[in-house]
Amino acid sequence: MYKRIKNIRYDTALAKPIGRWENGHVGEPDWVSETLYKTRSGAYFIHAEGGEKSKYAEQVSLDTWSKGEAIVPCALSEARRWAMEHLKPEE
Numbered sequence: 001m002y003k004r005i006k007n008i009r010y011d012t013a014l015a016k017p018i019g020r021w022e023n024g025h026v027g028e029p030d031w032v033s034e035t036l037y038k039t040r041s042g043a044y045f046i047h048a049e050g051g052e053k054s055k056y057a058e059q060v061s062l063d064t065w066s067k068g069e070a071i072v073p074c075a076l077s078e079a080r081r082w083a084m085e086h087l088k089p090e091e
Contacts, residue, residue, distance in 0.1 A: 001047055003071040010045045010071045012037060018079075021086035029053035036082055044079035046072040 002011045015037035024031035031051040038044055049069040050056030058068035074082065083091070 001069060001071060005071065005073055008039075008041075008043055008073070010037075010039065010043070010073065012047050015039045015045070019083060019087040019091040024051070027051070032056065034082075034086065036079060036087075038079075044074050044076060046074060046082065048072060 002009070002013070004010070012035070016039075018036040018038055020033065020035040022031070022033045026033075029051040030053045032048070032054045033050070034046050034048045036044065036046055047069070048056050048071075049067065051067050052065040054068075056068045056070055057065040060066045
């Protein structure tokens with residue numbers, strides 16, 4: 001996924017993945033997957049995906065939600081906090 005936010009390019013194909021966390025299984029309504037990345041320039045971001053009942057769901061009509069995905073930029077301190085909460089020490 002590619003997105004430009006505040007003139008910074010966040011691209012999962014070009015950035016280095018640091019670690020991944022999942023809750024549930026793909027296809028479940030409340031499934032969530034988050035992957036922490038670091039760009040070549042040193043910026044951190046999370047690529048997140050989720051089912052239609054997750055916090056990453058996208059509204060497609062008045063009462064209808066679908067799976068969704070997002071790029072969430074984060075500061076180094078936020079990236080460290082996320083890693084401490086979701087990754088094993090060796091990661």
